Amino acid sequence: MNEHLFKILVIGDGEVGKSSFLHRYVNGQFNKTYKMTMGVDYSLKLLYWSDKEKVRLHLWDIAGQERFISMNRIYYKGALGCVVMFDVTNPTSFRSCRHWKQDLDNKAMLPNGDSIPCILLANKCDLAQRAVTTDSIKRFSEANGFVTWMEISVKENMNVGEAMRRLVQEIMSV
Numbered sequence: 737m738n739e740h741l742f743k744i745l746v747i748g749d750g751e752v753g754k755s756s757f758l759h760r761y762v763n764g765q766f767n768k769t770y771k772m773t774m775g776v777d778y779s780l781k782l783l784y785w786s787d788k789e790k791v792r793l794h795l796w797d798i799a800g801q802e803r804f805i806s807m808n809r810i811y812y813k814g815a816l817g818c819v820v821m822f823d824v825t826n827p828t829s830f831r832s833c834r835h836w837k838q839d840l841d842n843k844a845m846l847p848n849g850d851s852i853p854c855i856l857l858a859n860k861c862d863l864a865q866r867a868v869t870t871d872s873i874k875r876f877s878e879a880n881g882f883v884t885w886m887e888i889s890v891k892e893n894m895n896v897g898e899a900m901r902r903l904v905q906e907i908m909s910v
């Protein structure tokens with residue numbers, strides 16, 4: 737069986753749900769009080785992609801460093817995929833995605849010089865006080881070079897696995 741190891745980053749403003757997303761994806765749980773320690777956190781997830789292919793995901797969460805908006809190059813080094821996340825009830829976190837994507841593109845690229853496949857995730861779609869429209873997410877995603885975008889709810893477990901599958905699929909096809 738072929739085995740791949742993919743480093744994937746999860747970036748975005750604080751409180752948008754990055755740690756909850758990884759906790760849900762890796763451990764299948766949503767825990768309101770769950771909070772990882774400060775600094776970069778790692779999780780591992782093993783995917784049986786096909787009969788012939790096994791993928792080990794090395795997931796990096798920036799936990800607590802969001803205030804800098806700009807990350808150390810070391811954090812981006814070797815990454816093959818990225819999730820940029822915002823909170824649909826928080827327009828500031830949506831506007832920040834432009835900076836997060838620029839920071840990524842400035843500091844990281846694939847060995848062939850292309851930019852790293854990146855998906856835009858609009859989290860907390862379960863909440864009624866939504867403040868960012870689907871149309872603006874779509875336009876922003878297309879204008880800023882994202883592979884795709886998805887509306888998700890980590891709380892309701894909506895589109896979490898789907899989003900990661902979509903990203904892994906993109907990395908596999910590079």
Ligand code: GDP
Binds near residue numbers: 752755757862863
């Ligand atoms: P991070 O700072 O980006 O890692 O965000 P956290 O994962 O710590 O989440 C911040 C807060 O948002 C926590 O109170 C989570 O319980 C909550 N949260 C995360 N995802 C969702 C979601 O899909 N819906 C709702 N309603 N709350 C969420």
